[in-house]
Amino acid sequence: MEIALRRQMILNVEIVDMLNEQIIMEQKASSKYLAMASWCDQRELRNSATFFYAQAEEERSHFMKIFKFINDNGGSAISPIVNEVPHEYESLRAVFEASLDGEIAVTKSIHSIFKRARQVDDFTSEIFLQWFVTEQAEEEEKVRDILDLIDLMGDMPLRMIDERIPTE
Amino acid sequence: MNLCTNKIIYSITCEKRNLYQLNLGYKVIDFTFCQLLSFRKKILLNSTPEAFEAILEGDNYILLLVADNKHLIYLDVPQLIQLQNVVLSLFKKEPVLI
Numbered sequence: 432m433e434i435a436l437r438r439q440m441i442l443n444v445e446i447v448d449m450l451n452e453q454i455i456m457e458q459k460a461s462s463k464y465l466a467m468a469s470w471c472d473q474r475e476l477r478n479s480a481t482f483f484y485a486q487a488e489e490e491r492s493h494f495m496k497i498f499k500f501i502n503d504n505g506g507s508a509i510s511p512i513v514n515e516v517p518h519e520y521e522s523l524r525a526v527f528e529a530s531l532d533g534e535i536a537v538t539k540s541i542h543s544i545f546k547r548a549r550q551v552d553d554f555t556s557e558i559f560l561q562w563f564v565t566e567q568a569e570e571e572e573k574v575r576d577i578l579d580l581i582d583l584m585g586d587m588p589l590r591m592i593d594e595r596i597p598t599e
Numbered sequence: 600m601n602l603c604t605n606k607i608i609y610s611i612t613c614e615k616r617n618l619y620q621l622n623l624g625y626k627v628i629d630f631t632f633c634q635l636l637s638f639r640k641k642i643l644l645n646s647t648p649e650a651f652e653a654i655l656e657g658d659n660y661i662l663l664l665v666a667d668n669k670h671l672i673y674l675d676v677p678q679l680i681q682l683q684n685v686v687l688s689l690f691k692k693e694p695v696l697i
């Protein structure tokens with residue numbers, strides 16, 4: 432049976448399960464970013480809104496990448512469903528803080544799949560996940576830089592802080 | 600009335616490439632590999648402690664559409680546990696074929 436299954440799929444089935452969970456996590460990140468974009472947009476914080484719209488697209492591209500990887504390698508990718516995401520924040524700083532926490536959670540999750548792939552000798556998935564490991568380091572840093580900027584600007588009006596937010 | 604659910608021992612075999620046969624005792628269901636993956640997912644989702652609780656609090660059984668909706672199967676908790684074992688062992692490095 433092992434040979435029969437191996438002829439169908441190069442990936443470890445448990446890793447495929449974890450990757451499907453990761454798809455949900457990326458979709459959730461995308462939806463959260465979209466809600467953050469909406470929050471900023473409604474408050475005329477144009478640059479921040481642009482930043483989060485772009486992030487929402489990027490998270491979508493992340494799960495599409497995983498989705499295709501699973502199907503291209505004989506697995507079965509599952510279209511993600513997400514529940515409610517937060518739409519209310521106390522401040523612009525709180526929005527970026529939530530965004531950093533979200534990225535950290537994603538990084539942890541990517542690392543745990545990476546570790547497991549290595550343990551079960553699923554080198555195909557391990558190599559595939561390398562891109563995500565690098566990507567997460569960049570994503571976290573990007574948000575940290577913005578939080579530093581917000582701290583530096585201190586009590587400046589929100590609109591002025593927003594003008595400094597990178598729109599990518 | 601004949602109650603024979605507990606005597607049935609489920610098995611999944613593969614004689615031909617991309618053809619997996621689940622023998623439920625009263626019928627044999629053919630799966631392609633991708634249908635088998637979906638089946639595995641369905642069984643695992645329905646055999647968590649929470650899922651069992653929901654079944655026991657409800658009708659004591661569940662109906663599952665499998666193999667691209669070609670078959671409808673009726674399962675109670677003991678049957679689900681048995682299928683879960685079959686499905687789990689199937690994907691182990693050294694599967695135990697019951």
Ligand SMILES: [Fe+2]
Nearest residue numbers: 457490493537
């Ligand atoms: Fe992501």
Ligand SMILES: [Fe+2]
Nearest residue numbers: 460490534570
């Ligand atoms: Fe991200």
